[in-house]
Amino acid sequence: MQMPMYLQSTYALPCLISLGKASSLALLVTQHPRSHQQPHRLCNKKLLRYRGDARNVSTNWHGGCVRHPRVLHAMDCRAKSREAEQVKEEVGFPDEAVPSASGYLPVSDSSKSRLFYVYYEATNASTSLEDTPLMLWLNGGPGCSSLIGCFYELGPWRVQENCTLQPNPGAWNRRCGILFIDNPLGTGFSVASSDIDIPRDQQTVATHLQYSLGYFLSINPNFKKRRIFLAGESYAGKYVPALAYYMLENKQSQPKFNIASQLAGIAVGNGLTHPRTQVQLHADVSYNFGLLDKEQSLTTHEIASQIINLVDSNEWLQASERRNKLCSWIEETSGIATLLDVRRSSRYHHLRDGRDYLAMFLNSSSVKETLKVHPSDLDFVSCRQSIRSLMAEDTMKSAKWMVEAVLKRGIPVLLYQGQFDAKDGVAGSEAWMRALDWEHSKLFWTSNREIWKVNGKLAGYWRHCKNLTHVVNAGAGHQVPVDQPLHAQSMIEMWMDSSLKPSPL
Template sequence: MHGYLPINPTSTSSIFYAFYEAHNSTLPLSQTPLLIWLQGGPGCSSMLGNLYELGPWRVTESLTLQPNPGAWNRIFGLLFLDSPIGSGFSVAATPEEIPKDQNAVAEHLFVAITRFVQLDPAFKHRPIYITGESYAGKYVPAIGYHILNKNANLGVSERVNLAGVAIGDGLTDPETQVATHALNAYYVGLINERQKNVLEKAQLEAVRLTQLGNWSEATDARSKVLTMLEDMTGLATLYDYTRKVPYREDLVEKFLNIAEVKKALGVNESFVYEVCSDVVGAALHADVMKSVKYMVEHLVRRSRVLLYQGEYDLRDGVVQTEVWVKTMKWEGIEEFLNAERKIWRVNGEVVGYVQKWKSLTNVVVLGAGHLLPTDQAVNSQAMIEDWVLQRGLFQNVYKEKSIFVV
């Protein structure tokens, strides 16, 4: 199921969606969770997630499709949204309508999600989990926060049934995250102390500009830090320091520009599909260094939050996440930071680590980079399923304390 969700009654702006129903739900359909996936960028298409990461099909080098053994729609409904408008197959009637901040992104997404739920009465009561990676480390908290605020003023029948949010390898609190790259690369052994010192100076400049509220300059300063790190290390990609070649995002772009594919998706054949839009990236340029940590703090009190990272990601990975989580203003943060980091196994094999306290869970996934489901499909599927259903290491142990009267 695919199509367009109009987001503005006075223009043609609309969000493209692709939906896959649960392949083998263990629950009645009316109770089967719905996952929504948002891509990062800013300006990248969720068709990358769909056809290269976690959808039921993967594009091959020969531009054919093969089944994905770790698809996230095995037991859940899975909705991909090309957001913001102007990215992927989504339509921005005018460049001025493209969001310039997270509030505008969230407003559009709220309209799109509400419209999607209205497509089928069976969607109405299904629990919704909003997921995404990278720059969606800002989109996911923004729409989650927006939903909670909107729901407070809506009748029960009009509310969005938000059950939780999940952020993979996310940029969420850029000011603290940008200050980690030098030490991270140094301790991995990729740069020496002199290079570390040079990189730290560049990081401090990005922090300084952020604190001054010079947003565009701060974004440029962060880009400079990452470019310097690339130049120092010679890595194929900072998204996974073990890769000899970058991720093949180009395969998705080539596949979706095939005329028959566009026709099958109901997209105008003259539409030139780009996996990432420079126009959307430019519209959100001044937004990049703005934090949404306060939105996560709000969500962790009123919902459930999953953070997960691939161990090889140098851009938005384990170190970059831990550093901002430590600074969260939340009454459970001390307990979370002191919680045991448990060894996570799938089929008897060590695949990562899970740290959890009440509504907050953090997962480190071994053998994965930034596009984590691409690298560890089956383990990412096990993670999302167990977190949503609160199974295994992801269960809420607080519910399960029983008092036995002998």
């Protein structure tokens, strides 16, 4: 069986750089901005105070960036280290790394809340710009900023440990423009006018994203005909299928921004999509990686069964809390830094002493000015635990049925994982994929699983049938574009190209 064109590559195997993962701080979103009461300060939490009317967002493209007023003013009462303060003043932003556009996008006609975005246009498009596809990238969490994807994973520039920017050879915006949105409200630099605006479920998340994406496409007439790919990782295993599903289902009820016809495909990396099935694999995966012995594995199985019972009883919050504790217990028992990559000695985008250098970079006043972040003193936190708390009841709910709906519409779907992710990795993903309610499911699983090689070296494994593709990335953990940037770049470019020019299968 010949390998699909979208997985053929001549790239050499890149070197791996061991980096770390995000730290977490809490976020407090204040009362509704129309209130005349003064917001109060709480220790160790973010305090947001409304300033100005966010509805007056300008959409004029000037100097490569969208101009906008201050939307919210933020004050942070947590202490900052002297070194971090020094970095904030010294960090520079190369002119060539300035985004094509950045700013805030509305989530509805009436809400004053805004989603922050950064957009980079395609650098080496193979077609005219009007025919060059666009990609929306979403990080997960929930509460993880998509600027992690932009400046750490797959954007054209990567933040180094010394808080400088270097070109990314594995950037995903060679063949498409990429839009990074901090999602949901309250994440990263996105701002909510009240805590009521912060979503608690996937339908609200999708509704906000659909409006914001439609608004963004309306900024430039050239965007209105360009094909759109939705992509993301981890908890975006819910965001991406939900957005695609609601785009397709609500195309008649969203006359203002009817963008369903532009949807060209969805891609999810190491996604948490069907937690009930995925949690059942934690014990076996941990045991087979050698993280647990047989007795510890049996204990993990027992706890996982309890979590499944909670899910089946619709005890969503308790199920989510138990899963978090279970994963933490496995990490503590095995002594590893993170289940997201069993090889690592530290978490993604952390310095060796535990500091989050990506957050240090984005908190620089010069970087905020370049990205058009307002207010200038709104602090970036890479993963906000308060958003996780607000969406905790959604965590263990399934998005599998939305993947099925997208597949049945004939939309191309790419599901990929890194082989060293023991939390949201290959085994758990394949388990729920085997239960897909899709007419071509049997044909998909009876097709051959092929070896994927790059320059004669193992790059991973793939399986493809009709509009579904599954890829296992060798030598990668949870954040595949970080661990194998050139392979990930090749994978996504070839898949997009094949999706735009489908085979007769």
